Amino acid sequence: MPSFDITSEADLVALKNAVDVAGRHIGNRYDFKGSSAKAELNEKDKVITVHGDSEFQLDQVKDILFPEMEKKERESTKRLDAGTVQTISGNKAKQELKIKSGIEQELAKKIVKLIKDSKTKVQASIQGDAVRVTGTKRDDLQAAIALVKKSITDYPLEYGNFRD
Numbered sequence: 706m707p708s709f710d711i712t713s714e715a716d717l718v719a720l721k722n723a724v725d726v727a728g729r730h731i732g733n734r735y736d737f738k739g740s741s742a743k744a745e746l747n748e749k750d751k752v753i754t755v756h757g758d759s760e761f762q763l764d765q766v767k768d769i770l771f772p773e774m775e776k777k778e779r780e781s782t783k784r785l786d787a788g789t790v791q792t793i794s795g796n797k798a799k800q801e802l803k804i805k806s807g808i809e810q811e812l813a814k815k816i817v818k819l820i821k822d823s824k825t826k827v828q829a830s831i832q833g834d835a836v837r838v839t840g841t842k843r844d845d846l847q848a849a850i851a852l853v854k855k856s857i858t859d860y861p862l863e864y865g866n867f868r869d
Contacts, residue, residue, distance in 0.1 A: 708840070709846055719778040719781070736765075743756045744756070755799065808860075
């Protein structure tokens with residue numbers, strides 16, 4: 706019976722590359738000379754920390770970082786969960802951007818309900834942080850992929866592990 710998985714995994718190599726390129730851009734900008742503006746990636750905790758002298762400068766650093774992330778991995782900024790802006794040591798500011806990985810339970814339930822309500826001849830089940838869709842025909846599975854792609858646009862999803 707043919708099946709495929711709907712998952713969402715962050716490409717940490719691409720994100721590390723994007724943060725490095727953004728760091729070089731920040732270092733070369735004239736208005737950031739002598740400031741604490743920088744972006745760093747903690748791969749173990751899956752957190753990008755953005756530093757700056759003010760909240761305005763944090764926004765400027767993110768304006769450099771986000772397009773670089775989009776170049777390396779499409780829709781990667783949608784998986785970021787922005788924390789609150791913290792002031793540290795007087796006038797400096799920092800913000801943590803947590804990288805979400807996997808499909809959260811609420812989104813998985815929404816995908817399963819969407820597929821069941823569509824009346825296509827496929828079954829969807831939650832398997833940890835992924836959703837497995839099985840059906841009798843390959844065309845039905847492709848219709849399910851098209852339906853989910855059209856309906857869920859606020860979070861990056863990947864469709865893989867296709868088995869016949």
